Structures are given as C-alpha cells and as structure tokens.
Amino acid sequence: MIRLLIADDSALMRKLLTGIFEAEGDFETAVARNGVEVLELARSFQPDVVTLDVNMPVMDGLTCLSRLMLETPCPVVMVSSLTQAGAESTLEALHLGAVDFIAKPEGTVSLSIDTIRPALVQKVRDASRAKLRSSLRLAERVRHQIRSAASGLATPAPPPARPPALRRPVLRPPAPEPLGMRDAGEGMVLVGASTGGPHAVETILTSLPADFPWPVVVAQHMPTMFTGIFAERLNRACAMTVMEVNRPTPLLPGHAYIAQGDADVVIGRRPAGLVALSVPVSPAYRWHPSVDRMVATAMQHVEPGRLLGVLLTGMGNDGAETMAELRARGGHAIAEAEETAIVWGMPGDLVRRDGADVVAPLPDIAAAIVKGIRTHASR
Template sequence: MTIRILVVDDSPFMRKSLQKMLEDAPDLRVIATARDGIDALEKIQEHKPDIVTLDIEMPRMDGLTCLKKIMADHPMPVLMVSSLTQEGAQATLDALSLGALDFIPKESGFASLSILQIQQDLQEKVRRLATSPRFHRPSATPAPAPTTHPTPSTPARPVAPAKPAAPTGTGLAGSPQAELLVLGSSTGGPKALQDILPTLPASLPVPCLIVQHMPSTFTKPFADRLNGLCQVHVKEAEQGEPLKAGTVYIAPGGIHMTYGARGPKGCVELSPEPVSSLHRPSVDVLFLSVAEVFKGQVLATILTGMGADGAKGMEQLKRKGAHTIAESEETCVVYGMPRAAVERGCVDVIAPLTDIPGHLRRHFRI
C-alpha cells in the first residue's frame, strides 16, 4: 500500500526537505505540496491525500486556521510540523486539541546531525497516523480484518490476532485500593490525557505520575494547560519533590522520571539514565522503578501510542499485584503501546477512552 501525502509549508526548502525524507521510503509518496493554508485546502479537494503534514506559521492562512477547516470539512490525519520554541509548543498543543494526531519537531530546517532519526520518526509517524482508527477511510486505505493489527514496520500486513489478556467488560478490583496512580502515553496521548484528567476530582486520594513522550520545551506548557482544565493540581515534575495526594506530576521531556521512596508518599527522582532507552522519558523506566521500590498497591494505565514502551513495566507491576488498564483499539490514535501490554497478558481491563475515567473514579470511590 502506498500512502499519499500532502506537504504544507511556506518554505520551499522545507517542502523539498520533507518530500525527500518521505519519498526515501518506497511506500510513501508526496502527491502534492502547498505553500499556505488556502493552497492546502484546494489541494486536499483536488488530490484527496491520506495524510497531511502541516506547518503552523504561514502567510494568508496559518496552520491552526487551516486545521480547523480540515477537521470541519475534510476530517483526515494531520501531522503538525512544529518548532521547538515556547510559542511553537503552545501552538502545537492547540493543534492537538483541534484534532491533529501528532507532531514532528522542525529542528534547524532538518539540517542537524540527527537527520536520520528525524527522517525515521517522520516516516513512521506518517505510516501509523495514515491508518489510524480515528480517521480510517476505507476508500483510501483498505480496512484490515477485524482480528488483525498493523505492525510498526509494515503497517498494511495482517498479523496474528492479539491474545485477549482480560475480559473487557469487567471493572477494576475495588480492593485493595491503589495508593499510587501511574499512566503512560505517546501518540494521541495529549488529547487522551486532556479527556481523562479533568474528570478527576480534587479529592483524588493518591499522587499520579505520568510519562507522555514529548520534547523538553513542551512538557511544562502541557502541564500548565492541563492544570487550567483540571480540579486536581497538574505540574511538571521536579527533582526530589515529595508526592502529594490530588497532584499529577508530568515527566519533563528529555529526562527519565522514577519513583523515589523518600517521604510519606515517596518523591520524584529525575535522571538521564538509562541513556540507552529508546524514549526519554520512558514509561517502562517509570513503571519498573515503581515495581521495584513502591511497597503499596498500584493502578497502572497505558493509553494510545506507537511502539511498546510501558508493556514490560506493566508486566512487572502486574506480577507485584497491581491493577492494570489499557486503552482499547477502538479509541486509540495508534494501538501500539496498549496492544503490547495486552499481548503480554498483564492487563485487567481493556476499555475505550470514554470509559477509563469511570473505572478510575469507581476504583478510588470518588
């Protein structure tokens, strides 16, 4: 299957760079480019792409205005191309709230030494987002059989169905009640967390630790945005700070967050180690630290995301008796991380995103 892409950017250099990086892969084809939002809307009508890469700062019509019109008139997967500045972070978070599925950082015109990694990330995100259940269109992408799932490296190839790990209709065990809540998410996670966290009351009786894959310039604006929407207190985690009930700690980008045993409820520990981890922060690193150090009951949740980060850690938590939840395929932007946990057989409840807040509230009796 060839994925058909529209590249939108006001810079001719960026349009050419993105096109070259994408078309180095045999299954990706840029069918058109556009110089601004107005041009993009015309090209969408004409070419009907499977996915759009969309710049934010453009003349005539900017990316956010264009995105609103795309979602209103031609809903489809959109990958934002974002600068790593504070302003770029705010605009990208706005875009994710408006319906964009993910973003790729624009680092010095893609001319840095990390060009190969950027290219791989770009290609992989385009592959996965173009076939996302959120915007699956049978006319553009043949529907997989109900019991098959795409793999990260070969998105169109059916694979063996995942073994069910748990009944999907039962609730979490109410006893013993968890003393710590941990969550992990990646692609699609910002919107998922924005749907879940505002449903939690200020009386949440436990601390909550969250790893969301994000650049370092994005995590504080993201935490601040969530804090403005939530009754619980949401903040970017800081080294050594004591954990408090009713507070949500977002792992800073570029560094791992782990659980420390100091203090009545524990504390935040931040470290660059392990440097070999594919993601930093990593859901696995957080979950494994909790499994190793925390002595009480844990409730662990994995939401939408590419890859398998968190599955190994959730398996270890389950062996220690943790309650576990995974978001179901039907609501995931990318059913990667939850699927990996389900296949390890360590999930108690598999639930759509809309049902997860209810599971949390009933478990904590709030």
C-alpha cells in the same frame, strides 16, 4: 503507496521534505504553500497524511487544521518550531485533532534536516495507520454538512472562529463529586501514553476530582520544550493540581505530575514520603520519558497492590512489560480499548500479554480508575 501532502511556506523546506519522502519509495507527494492550498488539495489529492506547518501566509496552520478536520478529516502531523510559541501552537493543534508532531531542526535547515529524517518518516508512516477520534468535533462537523447541503455550494463554509490563545485564562470545571475514599491509604496511579496521548491524558485528568486520594504520575512521550506547557495547560483545565516534574517533587494526593521531556521520571522514597525525580535518560529504554522505567521504580518503593497502571494510545510497547508484571504481582492495570486509541500499540501489547484487568474506551477510563482504587481501599 502513502499519499502525503506537505504544507510549508518555505520553498526550501518543501523541496527537502519532498526529497526525504520520495527517496523512501512508497510515498506519493503533493505540496502546498499555505492553508488555502491545503484545503483545496485535501479534496482533489485526497492524502492519507498531511504534514502541516504552523506559520504560513494567507491561512495559518491552526486555522487550516480547524477547517480540515471539519471538511475532509485526515491524519495530520504538525511540523513546528522549537520555541515556546511553537510548543503552545502545537498543543493547540493536538487538541484540534492533529495525530502527532515533530519539531523543526534549529539552525540552517538544509544542513540539519537529516537529524529529524528517521523520526519524521516514522511519524508519518504511523500517522497513515492512525485512527481519527470518532467524536472529534462531531457536532461542528454535522452542522457544517447541514450548512453545505442547504446552500448547495461546492465551496467550503466560512471558517470557524480562530481557537482561543492558550494563554487566555481557562476556568476550572466544577469539581466532580467527592470520592469518599479518605482511607485509601498510600498508593499511586501511573499513566503512560505516546502518539495521540495528550488528548487522552487530558480526558482522564479533567474527569478526576480535586480530592483524588492518590497522586497520578504521567509519562507522555514528548520533548522537554512541550512538557512544561502541557502541564500548565492541564493545570488550568483540571480540578486537580498539575505540574511538571523538573526537580525532586513530593507526591501528594489530588496532584498529577507530568514527566519532563527528554528525561525519565523515576519514583523514590524520602523520609517524608514518596517523591518523583527527573533523571537522565537510560539507554536501556527505547522511548522517553520511559513508562517502563517509571513503573519499575514505583514497584521498588510501593507495594504493587497499591499501584494502578493505565496504558493509553501510542506506537510501540513502552509500559506493556512492566504493567503486565505489575498485574502479576497483585497490582491493577487498565488498557485503553482499540476502538478509541489513535494507535493501539502500547495498550494492545499489554492486552496481548494478558496484563490488563480492564480494557476500556477512553471515556470510561477515569471511572475505571476510581473503581480500581475503591477496590484496593476496601481490601
């Protein structure tokens, strides 16, 4: 049985969500009306997964998540509204440690909840098997444990400061040392990610310098409401320029391109050079934006030896087949190691296909990318 804690301030939503999961037959559920109740039940009910609403009274979802990850860490799936504010809060939740998210249906909830039923159940099942990042707010967790032990109190420590709003200006980090690869020539880095991917993508892109010699194109499974805000967030945090692909976009060194959600990104060539295009999804591919489609089209326009694929955390196998083909044709492929992947589905499938030149934990992947490009540039 999967122990699921459902948190939502709406009695109707709590009833509907409880009905969905109890009908599956292998869920044991408990419900909470606000963040305070979540923290109490996390200790007594000990859930395997929590579904957490963002907007709740007494204690909102972000504050609750921040406390939960300090006191009783467990996989969390955020249930957020399809609004810009909801998207921003959701991305902040993923930064704080949530495993995944799903958008609430629009309109009358009772009439449209079935539209998200299959995806919601699958996401919660996947989250029950997911690993939390071992490094997630480790210093804060240690300080919290020391405070609790010193006080001898069973009650939780005061909550940490509310995370800063996403619209607050973020200073770019100091640019890493120049790569010294001006002669790297035309090439491209192709990154695929799904569950747990936003943190992994951010970790890599913030580690690359402004003078990175190849463009980086990212297919992160995410709805369109979220990808533009995700790109804006990364652009504030990275030395590279980061943008969403929502029109034909020239691919330039020192730039990273986030595929638009609910579409696929394909690579093309124009007289002036390589471009990324956002195109309608193809039924030939199961997940979107499709990693397989991105890699396949890149190989049509760039010599495989000038392509470097990176497959990060995610459920399923999107990208594994084409990145294995890329390596077989002389390209380079990196898979995230199981020890750091929230879900070792996509990179694990690439490894099982013997399609990865390098299998590396997340903190080492940026360096592996730089090394891979240097290897190609020296040929």
